[in-house]
Amino acid sequence: MTARRLDKGGRIDRTRPVNFRWDGLTYRGYAGDTLASALMASGQTVLGRSFKYHRPRGIMSAGVEESGAIVSVGADARHEPNVKATMQELYDGLEAKGQNAWPNVRFDLGAVNGLFGRFFSAGFYYKTFMGLPPFEWGRGTGLWMQYEKLIRKAAGMGRASRAPDPDCYDHAHAFCDILVVGSGPAGLNAALTAAEAGRDVMLVEQDFELGGDYLNDPAAEADRAALVAAVERAGIRILTRTTAFGLYDGGVAGLVERVTDHLAAPDPHLPRQRFWTVRAGATVLATGALERSIAFANNDRPGVMTALAARSYLNRFGILPGQRIVIATTNDSAYGVAGDFAAAGAEVVLADARSDAASAPEGVSLRPGLAPLAVLGRRGVEGVRLAARSGAGWSEAAREDCDLLLVSGGWSPVVNLSSHRGAKPVWNAGLACFLAGPTEEPIHMAGSTDGVWNRDDCAASGVAAARRAMGEVAEAPAPGGWAHPIQPVYEVRLPGSKVKAFVDPQHDVTGDDVRLAHQEGFVSVEHLKRYTTLGMATDQGKMGNVIGLALMAEALGCEVPAVGTTRFRPPYTPVAIGALAGRNVAGHFKPLRRTPLHDWNLRHGATMTEAGLWQRTWYFARTRETIAEAYIREATTVRETVGICDVSSLGKIAVQGPDAAEFLNRVYTNAFSRLPVGRARYGIMLRDDGIVMDDGTTWRLGEADFLMTTTTTNAGKVMVWLEELLQTRWPDLRVHVTSVTDRWAGVSVAGPKAREAIAVCLDEGIDISNDALPFMGVAPVSLKGGVKGLIARISFSGELAYELYVPADQGEAMMDLLWPAAERLGGCLYGLEALGALRIEKGHVTGAELDGRMTIDDAGLGKMASTKKAFIGAALRQRPDLTRADRPRLVGIFPKDRRQSFNGGALLCATGKVAGFGDGWITAVTHSPALGHWIGLGYIAGGHEAWAGKAVTAADPVRRGNVEVEIVSPHMFDPEGVRMHG
C-alpha cells in the first residue's frame, strides 16, 4: 500500500494541521481526520497485531466494524486499549500506540505463533493443556489454571490502565416522540419528515459529522448540506459522536455520547462521556449496512480493505490509499468505487465474480468471472491471485500486481438494534443478507438497514419510516436496487489447500476453524460462536458472522437460514464501564447518613465506622490508645460509672391511630394491646415464613400513639413491611406509620451512675427515680435550657440505662449538658465496639445473630412468642424442620484456656471431629472486661445444655488455627439482670 494525501478534495481542513504521536513518534494530520486516516496518510500500514497469530494488521474499514487497526489511545490513567483507529477523531497531542505486540507492531516477536498456526486452531489450548498428561490425569484442571495465565498473556488485546479513572461521566435522561438512529440519506429524511409534522425528534449519529454515506460522495454534498440545514432549522435535537448501543423495553434506547474524547484540552467541567436513557414513542433505525469481505488466503494483509472504506478515505479524507488497485466484488456497489479511483488517477482492475456483470466505468479494466484467491506479499499487498469458478469450486485463473486490494463480498444491514428487541433477523437470499424480522414494537427500518441500496430509494425509505412511526400508512421502497443481482461469494479456495483465510479477523477465526467446529459436532450456530469465538468481543459479528454462517451451511449441506443466526445483544459497540457508573462512584456510590450528633462526636474524639449507610461512632481513643484498649476502657467505665453512646441511627417509626395497638399485636410475637401508656416493651417480629425479621423496643406514648424502634440496618425494611401489611392485608386497620428516624437525636446513657448523670441535666421537678421511671418506663422530659424530648429506661448493655431522645437540631445542646455531667462522675463516651462487648457479655442479639435464617427459638427468645394470640409467622414457625431439637441454639463461648482468644466466623466442632460444616458457628467475639477473658456468642446444635461438659473446638484453620472452647449459657454476665433493674 502506497497511500498518499491528495492536494485537494475530502472534508479535512488542510489549513488546520494536527500533530499526534504514534508509537512515540510525531506525525501530522488535519482537522477532520480520524486516527486511521491520519496514519494512512502518514504511510503507516501495520497498525496492529492479531489476537492469536500476531499477524500484521492494517486498516480494514472506515468505521465501527474495524478489526485491524485496533490500538491503545491516551497515556497513564487515561490509557484506553482496543480503540478502533477508524472511530478515533484526531486531536492535537493525541497519543496512540500499537498493542498486542512486543517490541512493537512492526516487529513483533509474538509472530512466531504464526509459524505454528496449524496447531493453533479453534479449541487448541483447551484440548492441549486441559488435563495435560501425565500430570493432570485424574486430577481435574488444577494445572490448567496455571497454564491459562501464560496463555492469556500471549493472546489477547490491549491492557487497560490500572489507575482509577480520572474522568467523570454523566447520566442523562430524555424523552422524544421519535428517535432516529443514523443520519445518512434515510435518517436525515426520516428526522425531517417527523419534525415537519410537528413531532419532537431526536437524531443520533455515531460519527462526528451528519450525513452517513453522503460524506463519501462529493457529488452529493449539496444534497447533504441542504438536508442538514433543514434538520437543524426544524428544531430537532441532534446528538453527534453518540452511539445508540442498545434498545430496551418500553421504547428505551441507551446512548453513549462521547463529549470530550475528541478534544485536546477539554473543559474540566465537562464529562468525558454522557450516558443517555432516551424514551421514545417510536424509533426509526437508519443504521445503514456494513460491507463484508470474502474469506481467501491472507485476506487480512495490510492493504486489504472493504471497497467502501477505500472510497471513504479517498472522498472524505482526501487520501489515495493505493496506486495500483484491484477491486474484487460480487455486486454492483463497487462499480462506483472503481470509477472514483480511476478518476483520481489510480490504475484500477475490477474483478467481478459474476460473469454477466455490467459495463465498467471509464478507465477501469473489468475482469468478469474472477474472485480473489490469495494475497501476495507478507507485510503488505504486492499482488493478488485470482480464481475462476470450476465446477462446484474454484481454479486459479489469473494474477494481478497491485498495492491495494478492495473487497466487496456483499452488504450486511445493521439489524443489531432491532435484534436487541427480539426481532429475529430473516435471511434474504436474493440480496444475500439478513433483514430485520417482524416486531410488534414501534421500531421502523429505513434505508440500507432495510436492504435498500439505492440512495434515492433510501431517502424515500426514510420518509416512509417516519410516516409509519407517526402511525400513518406509508409504502416503502422494496429492498434491493442493484441493476444486476448479487452472486454471493463467501470463501474462495482451491480444493485441499491449507491456507489462512480469515472469517473473523479480530479473533483470528479462519474458514478451517469453522469446518473444524462442524467436524467436531458443533453444528448449532450458538456452539459455533463459542467454540471458535467467531463474532465475539468488540466485533459482535459485524465482519464475520454472515461468512461464518455461510461456511457452516455449506458444511452442513443446507442453506443459511437453516443454520440460523445468533441474537445480537447490546452493546452495539463497547461502552466504557465509567459511562455505566456515571457519577455513582466513590462517595456517591451510595447515600451517606450521619446522625445529628456526628460533628459533636468528631469534636470529642470519635473514630467512625460504617453501619449500613450510617456513619456511627466506633470508639473514642485517648492519646496513644489502640482500638482494643479504647473499647475495653469504655466498656469497663460503663459497668463502673456511666457512658454515653449515640444511638440516633436506630430506626424510629411512629405508629399511630385507633387500631395501632391491635396492629402491633399482630406484627410482634408478644402482646402489645395491654401495654400501658408510659411503658416500653421489647418486641420481636417474624416474617411470614416464621424466621426472625427484626427486634426493638416500642414505646406507648398515648392510647393511639406508639414509637417503634428498629435496628439500624433493618429500619427501611421494617417500614416497607408495615406499609405493605396496612395497605394490602389489613386495610381495615386505622393505623398510620411514619418514619421519624431523622427527627430525633438519641443517646443511650448507661451505667450505675446513669440516673445521677441525667438527673442534674433535667429541669427542676422532673423525677426519674426508680419509682417514677421504673425499668421500661417512658416519659416526656425537659432538659435545662428548654430542650424537650423523651426518656425511656431501656438497657442494651445490661446496666441501669436510659435512652434520651430530643429533636435532631437540639442534639448538640443535649450533649453539651449530658457529657459534662457524665464526665464529672468519671464517665466516658463509648462507641459500637464497646457496645458490642457489653451486649455480647449479656447475650443480647443483633444482626450477626438474627441473620435471616434463625427462628425466635434458635435465638433463645422462644418465650417471647405468645401462645394466646396469633401473629405474623405464628403458623410457619411451627414447621417441623424449624422445631427440631437439634436446631442451632444461641450459646455463649469461653476459651478453655482463659488466656486464649478466638475468632468470629470459626466453626464449632466436637473436639476430634473437625470436619464438614461442624455443629455450629461463632457469630461475635469480644474481650470481656467484666469477665477478664475472651468470650463469644454463636450457635450450636441443641444449645448449651446439649454440650455441657463436652469438649468443643472452634475450628479456624485458615486463620489462627483451632482453639479449644467451652459452650456456656449466652447470658454470660449478670444473668439475673440485677444491674439494669437497680
Added chain:
Amino acid sequence: MLRIDCPFCGTRDHSEFSYGGDGSVTYPALDAPMQDWHDAVFLRENICGRQVETWHHVHGCRMWLMVERDTMTHEIFSTRPAHPGLASALEAAE
C-alpha cells in the same frame, strides 16, 4: 425499563418502585392452619403472560400498588392502589 403509572404521582420510572410479589395471593387469617400459610407463602404460579403483582412506590408516595403486567412483554395494562378503600375512592372521584 418499565414505566409505572402511579395513581398518586403519575407515570414514573420503575427505578422509583420496588417489586413486591404476587398480587393475587390472599393471605390466610393469622390463626389459620399451617398448610394454608404454607400454600400462601411458598406456592406461586410461574405465569407467562398477564399477572397481577404488587409494587411499592418506595421512592415516591410509598403507596403499594396492584400492577397488571405481561411477564413476557412487560406491557402494563392497569395500575391501582393495593388498598381497596383507596382504589374505590379514586374510582368514585373519576
